[in-house]
Amino acid sequence: MLSWNKWNQTMSLRLRLNLGFSMFVLCLMVTPIVDWINWDQNGTKVKSNATYCVVVVSVVVCGLADGLIGGSLIGSAGKLPKQYMQAIFAGTASSGVLICILRIITKVSLPHTPHGLKTSAHFYFIISTTVLIVCIICCNLLYKLPIMQQHYTHLVQDFLPCSRHKLRDVARTIKCPAFGIFAIYTVTLSIFPGFLAENLESSVFKDWYPILLITIYNVADFVGKSFTALYVVKSTSKATWGCVARLLFYPLFTACL
Template structure:
């Protein structure tokens, strides 16, 4: 039965209607959060044809990150005062408009190169970074005071966006492989589908997610614990609370939360600094020429995204979930050994060994991400869980930013500077 009683009601959440529906929608929201950016990564083979001298995979990734990282820091600092509903809706709407604009730019310029077109694409990529900060931090904070399976489903959707875009890219590349201007036609179809996914996410969050009984239950509970960020979501669902009375919520400060969870913050930084130092620039520019030809980098990205998705669902088996904080730190540090492995495999190994390495990189990336984020919010009140979720995303994005910068170091050995 639906539980719309007192927000302090102790009913077991799994007995409230809508749990499965909420899990599915969290997955779709995760998909929409990264489908636009993963689309950019996946069509890098097209941009290397249009802009062959501009290092598209590295430059576009570098453009994306300052907007995402800088905006996320500001949003995390003012998290307790921000309307979370409007924040998330703004992010998904911006994703939708930028993806649509990317499609229109390519159609309007007939796929021509040139510095002006390249700058226009860079501006839209900056918009993706801005949107990512609004959506990812907002949703992770929002889901941190709900069931852990919701957060895991959201991160499963993030990984699924990579697997879906890679699979879709392989299909469109194959379908238009022999056609005139086939690569561009495949990209246009690809971006059209990505734009549709973004608009679906706007609809799901605006009109469906907040009205699910179990989501209302957790948000009312959060409001009873002093969280003011859920007020607009509850109002949109037809529930008005009396908790937003202008008083300051008695909660741990951001610095205290960071000090208590500095190991998890470093874990997330290490995970993504390593992954993004290899994905995507190294795969597109430093792996040499192999039998797969132009398909090689696309296949490598597909393997990474598929195993990243699998890794995020491995913790569903309770005995396979890594909950030891020391164990998480050791696992994250041990991944640094992958750097020399990729270096020597690129120079001396066959393409099969590179596929194995990329698959292992994706598997550990997804698995450790979910384990680290699932451990963090335990033992805190709702406002603190929301704040901690935002702070951990800051370190996750900082790791991505660091990895993007470190990725350029591969060019020193390549002689491309």
């Protein structure tokens, strides 16, 4: 929402992306730093309410950064050829696959102890921060490419005050696709990853079961978003009804309890 109104006129896409990625980097550094300073000289962990508050605030800032980056990327890709939009969604899905691979590697290579879990989490924060720094570098190099400068010139010309529309007018125009996106995220976030990570058990796979389920979900998500490079549903109504059909997952997952 912040990237919609006045920020869109005063801040360039490049500045918004750099700001969002920088917010991500700072937030990812908070948790390991807080964990490190909360150990006393005797090696005992010190519990503090302030630590909890700092972590919660960092999660909130992560959400703001995600919205800022997502809105900026999708907004800029909307003016570019369609393969750019597909690449953005496939890229977001690939990040989940990479994190699952990292989790599997750390689970296999590290001991199943609190210290091993802590080391695994630190690997996640270090690698994620490194990837974000690479994203910042690539983001700045991207806008120096001739093809991007050509398209970006047209973007700047299109972002005139006279060409802007109110949010409610845009929402009314795309109400079916917007409702479909709302249904997708509502169903997905209410089931994944909380339900899959905590409420299911298996006597065969044991503690590997949640990891396998989350990995299967992320791989399927990546395949589905990559498949749009080959085929896209042309009918908006069919795509919307397909999104609404995801509500069937509620009784299906309830039956699994």
